[in-house]
Amino acid sequence: MTRSHDHQANGVRTALIAGSAAVAIAAVTLAAPRAISQDGRRIAYYDPRRERFAVRELGTGQVWQIPRHVERAAMVKNGALVAFSPDGSRLGLNLIGHARVVVDVESGQVVEKVPRGWYFLYPADEGVPMVVERGSGRFGVLADGVVQALRDWPTWAMAGTVSPDGTTVALLTGPARQGEHMTNGEPYDKIVTVDRVSGQVTSEVELDAPPDMGPYRLGQWLNAHEVLALGGTAPVPGDGRPRDMGETRYAIDVTTGQVHELDRYRLPPCGGSVSAPGFPG
Numbered sequence: 001m002t003r004s005h006d007h008q009a010n011g012v013r014t015a016l017i018a019g020s021a022a023v024a025i026a027a028v029t030l031a032a033p034r035a036i037s038q039d040g041r042r043i044a045y046y047d048p049r050r051e052r053f054a055v056r057e058l059g060t061g062q063v064w065q066i067p068r069h070v071e072r073a074a075m076v077k078n079g080a081l082v083a084f085s086p087d088g089s090r091l092g093l094n095l096i097g098h099a100r101v102v103v104d105v106e107s108g109q110v111v112e113k114v115p116r117g118w119y120f121l122y123p124a125d126e127g128v129p130m131v132v133e134r135g136s137g138r139f140g141v142l143a144d145g146v147v148q149a150l151r152d153w154p155t156w157a158m159a160g161t162v163s164p165d166g167t168t169v170a171l172l173t174g175p176a177r178q179g180e181h182m183t184n185g186e187p188y189d190k191i192v193t194v195d196r197v198s199g200q201v202t203s204e205v206e207l208d209a210p211p212d213m214g215p216y217r218l219g220q221w222l223n224a225h226e227v228l229a230l231g232g233t234a235p236v237p238g239d240g241r242p243r244d245m246g247e248t249r250y251a252i253d254v255t256t257g258q259v260h261e262l263d264r265y266r267l268p269p270c271g272g273s274v275s276a277p278g279f280p281g
Contacts, residue, residue: 033080037088038220038228038278042105044082044091048072053082055091055105067108070095083280085123086164086220092123094280102130115147121280122161122220129162129196131169141169141196150199158188160218160227162196169196170227170254172207172218188215191227191254205257213250213259219278226251229259230279247276 033053034045040058047054053066070080070093078096085092085102090111092102102112102123114120118132118140129143139159140147150169155177160170172188193203209215212231219228229250246266252259265274275281 033075033082033281034275035082035084035091035279035281036275036277037084038086039088040277042084042088044084044281046070046075046080048075053091053093064105064108066091066093066103066105068093068098068101068103070098074098081121081280083122084278085125086161086278087125089125090123092120092280094119094121112142113145114142115145118142118147121159121217124162125164128164128166131159131161133159139169139171148197150194150196156188157192158215158218161220163221163224165224167196168193168202170218170221172215172229173204191252191257193254203254205255207252207259208257209250209252209259210261213248215250217279218252219249222251225255226253228252228262228278230276246274247279249276249278 034043036043042055042057044053044055046052047065050065051069051072053068053070055064055066056062074095074097080096081094083092084090089105090102091105094100100114100119101110103109104111111126112123112130114132118134120130120132120142122131124130129141132140132142132147134140138149138152139157140149141162153171153173156174158172160172162169171192171194173190173192174188189207190204191207192201194201213229214231215229217230219230221227229252231248231250246264248264249262250259251262265276
């Protein structure tokens with residue numbers, strides 16, 4: 001069962017869509033950067049009046065202003081990508097023209113700076129190294145301010161995060177080589193784990209996934225053997241048009257490749273966009 005209610009903040013109307021396990025945000029009037037913590041308890045968004053990012057605790061209504069000035073003009077021109085750490089205590093800010101940093105939500109203090117030339121999708125919990133990227137299959141792990149590059153991946157690859165125990169990085173890989181065009185819209189057919197220190201492959205299995213999964217983002221770890229993945233909506237049979245807009249969250253078992261659906265977040269066509277819990281927005 002799905003329920004929804006509206007939330008008004010700084011002139012931006014946001015629909016909070018509550019499913020069985022978490023909350024999705026559907027931005028109805030403005031596609032501003034926004035993110036939801038994996039447990040659905042916190043949302044992060046840009047406050048254009050204060051020219052800062054803010055985090056709201058949904059249960060209490062408490063708001064923390066992130067004390068880093070981000071000009072509204074720069075946001076309009078360049079945009080940004082924000083995401084929570086798995087436990088929701090940290091917020092990652094990927095801002096073009098600004099230092100890419102991770103901040104502690106409640107104190108506002110910078111707890112991690114990403115070296116120039118690297119970017120990230122997901123901040124890590126305290127004490128866990130963070131996966132960083134340079135594009136074109138180049139990944140690294142940031143720990144104690146230093147990036148240790150993993151081996152360059154020869155085929156299309158999508159990195160997730162470091163496992164909670166700090167030892168393993170998960171990736172989705174496909175048959176097309178780097179630089180080649182994706183030909184079928186679903187290029188990722190294997191889930192791979194690599195040792196985060198040596199970069200050596202520790203497991204590699206074919207995905208056992210629904211035919212319409214279409215994964216386009218690999219997420220955080222759910223437990224010791226499953227990672228989150230995000231897919232879109234399936235097309236209407238016969239005409240290829242999307243039935244609706246939204247996202248579907250999946251869990252992938254890195255040991256077997258088995259995929260199962262966790263939850264769906266849907267809007268009518270042209271109804272806005274959806275930010276799924278635990279993923280960047």
